[in-house]
Amino acid sequence: MSAVLFFIAAIGAITGAVGVVMLRNPFYAVLALVAHLISLAILFLLLRAQFVAAVQVVVYAGAVMVLYVFVVAYVGDQGDTLSERLRGTGPVASGLRLGGALVGGALLIELLIALLGTGLEGIDHYGAGYSEAHPEAQTFGTPAYIGRLLLTRFLLAFEVASFLLLIAAVGGVVLAYRRGGIREEERDALTPLDLIRPLGTGTMREGIGRRGS
Amino acid sequence: MTIGWYLAVSAIVFSLGAVGVITRRNPLVVLLCLELMLNGGNLALIAFSRMWGNGDGQVLALVVMTVAACEVCIGLGMIVAMFRQKLPVDVDEMRELQG
Incomplete structure (x- = not known):
């Protein structure tokens, strides 16, 4: 059961990550990241990190992504498409295609060697056991x-x-x-209150007891 | 699943994020790919925390989330400022720091 859930969540996380990197529209990229974050929260739950999983969904997928969506809506669609840049001709496109693939592949291989070749015995186990002797583990x-x-x-x-x-x-x-502060016409706007209250209200003249003139 | 599987997923997510940071031009998407890299790191932290049965990794993952939130706040503020100054929202065009 946990293996099935792991594979569903892992495939969701990796698909979301690919979507963030490849999608043309930044708005869709943000939505792909939301899917990725929720899949990661499932992985966190499988690793018995309930609190971190809840924080991931509420703070990350909730609050931070709303901020992103607002800025994407404000700045607008200025997306460049990765596939368009890679498919094009010229030295930039071919260099990018080669460089991106090379750096990504090299980084992945290096990370896999570093993580899986650590020689830690715990890598091949299911994590620390939970015994009655350690009530804290529960x-x-x-x-x-x-x-x-x-x-x-x-x-x-x-x-x-x-x-x-x-x-x-x-x-x-x-x-x-917003640079430049309030514009001039906004500052001297006349409100209905200005017409009904006596002259000099709210000034120093009122403070010393001499109203009107 | 053993811990190694989770570490493999975290490595894949981190590499994908790195490729995105290198190849995308829109700063918004670059920030999103940075989030991917931070999340790959978080997954590895929590997997190791589970491996040792120790909560320190989870606390560190929470701190990483805080730092990510700060980075998003500053990064999006800079993008909005660039947009207000009518500068091109493109990391290839941003070559000088002077406003």
């Missing part, structure tokens, strides 16, 4: 377990990460801020 990956780790052993990392999020939020606002 709660492995639950929110309580992760929360305890975050607030005891990794407290500094937790605080630094929250500070990093604050800095990124400020940076995003600064970068995407």
